[in-house]
Amino acid sequence: MVSVIPSEFLRRTISRVGPYLHRGQVIVSATKGIEDHSFLRMTEVIGEGLNQADRAISIGAFSGPSFAQEVAQGQPTAVTCAFEDATVASRIQHDFSSETLRLYTSTDVIGVELGGALKNVIAIAAGVAAGVGLGYNSAAGLITRGIAEITRLAVACGGRRETLAGLSGVGDLVLTCTGSLSRNRTVGQALGQGRKLPEILESLGGKVAEGVRTTRAALGLARRHGIEMPITEQMELILEEGKDPREAIKELMLRPGKGEH
Numbered sequence: 001m002v003s004v005i006p007s008e009f010l011r012r013t014i015s016r017v018g019p020y021l022h023r024g025q026v027i028v029s030a031t032k033g034i035e036d037h038s039f040l041r042m043t044e045v046i047g048e049g050l051n052q053a054d055r056a057i058s059i060g061a062f063s064g065p066s067f068a069q070e071v072a073q074g075q076p077t078a079v080t081c082a083f084e085d086a087t088v089a090s091r092i093q094h095d096f097s098s099e100t101l102r103l104y105t106s107t108d109v110i111g112v113e114l115g116g117a118l119k120n121v122i123a124i125a126a127g128v129a130a131g132v133g134l135g136y137n138s139a140a141g142l143i144t145r146g147i148a149e150i151t152r153l154a155v156a157c158g159g160r161r162e163t164l165a166g167l168s169g170v171g172d173l174v175l176t177c178t179g180s181l182s183r184n185r186t187v188g189q190a191l192g193q194g195r196k197l198p199e200i201l202e203s204l205g206g207k208v209a210e211g212v213r214t215t216r217a218a219l220g221l222a223r224r225h226g227i228e229m230p231i232t233e234q235m236e237l238i239l240e241e242g243k244d245p246r247e248a249i250k251e252l253m254l255r256p257g258k259g260e261h
Contacts, residue, residue, distance in 0.1 A: 001025065002062070003046065006208045007033030010042060014049035023056050028081070028092060030062045032116035033210045034217035039224065041113040058088045061109055063116035064167035065175035067182075071101065078102040080168040082112035104167060111159030115150060115169040118218055119176050120211030121232050122146030124188035126177035128238065128245045131192015138249075142231070143177050149229045153218070156225040184211040191238055192245045215239055230255060 001021070005013050010031060021027075027050075029042045040048070043059045050057055064079030071077050081096070081103045083089040089105035097103050106112055125146065129138050150173070151164040163169060176182045187209045190200045201212070215236050222229045234252055237243040 111163030119173040123176035123184035127185035127188020128192040131189040
């Protein structure tokens with residue numbers, strides 16, 4: 001079973017689907033988000049809803065640079081498939097691989113999921129930068145510092161640093177921050193151009209920009225672990241309090257200087 005349920009509906013939907021699943025079922029989550037209030041990753045939400053420990057249900061994640069439209073068109077795509085059990089990951093790799101879809105395996109479910117969820121927040125920031133008219137220098141700096149934020153939090157949560165240097169980290173981040181098909185970047189760009197968030201979300205026509213919800217949850221998770229995420233903090237102020245995007249960028253640039261690592 002592949003789960004692509006938007007994060008805000010995942011818990012209630014899984015609780016309804018649960019009775020129809022059997023012992024030994026394998027579930028792959030392709031939802032890229034963090035649950036509000038609980039700050040749980042999507043595989044954790046699924047696990048709570050199903051009591052998978054009682055029924056030996058394996059839950060893992062797909063993540064990587066993959067716009068659904070291009071996958072559907074059969075354009076070559078590479079993603080990461082993560083399960084704690086490497087044998088299950090290999091089985092899914094075999095079942096899903098094709099001449100247009102290449103899967104790499106990982107046992108770092110935490111790193112893969114957080115890379116996929118947190119990159120949406122940075123993509124909104126990249127869109128904001130584009131919307132206010134900033135150029136390639138700004139975009140490159142934002143993406144690079146964005147992966148630093150993502151990595152800090154993922155490692156604090158138990159993920160592996162090298163995972164965030166792979167497809168589900170840097171790969172997905174670059175795609176979502178630069179690709180015109182990115183809904184999160186589109187939302188950020190419209191915010192940078194002065195449009196209001198409710199109007200922007202309405203214009204998506206029912207499609208979901210997970211980064212809007214993930215921003216608040218990501219900060220909650222970061223505070224729990226004592227991790228600094230300045231880009232994410234500024235995005236929350238823009239999304240939740242209507243802060244002027246130019247002022248947010250100015251504050252990021254004027255933060256006290258520090259070493260890169």
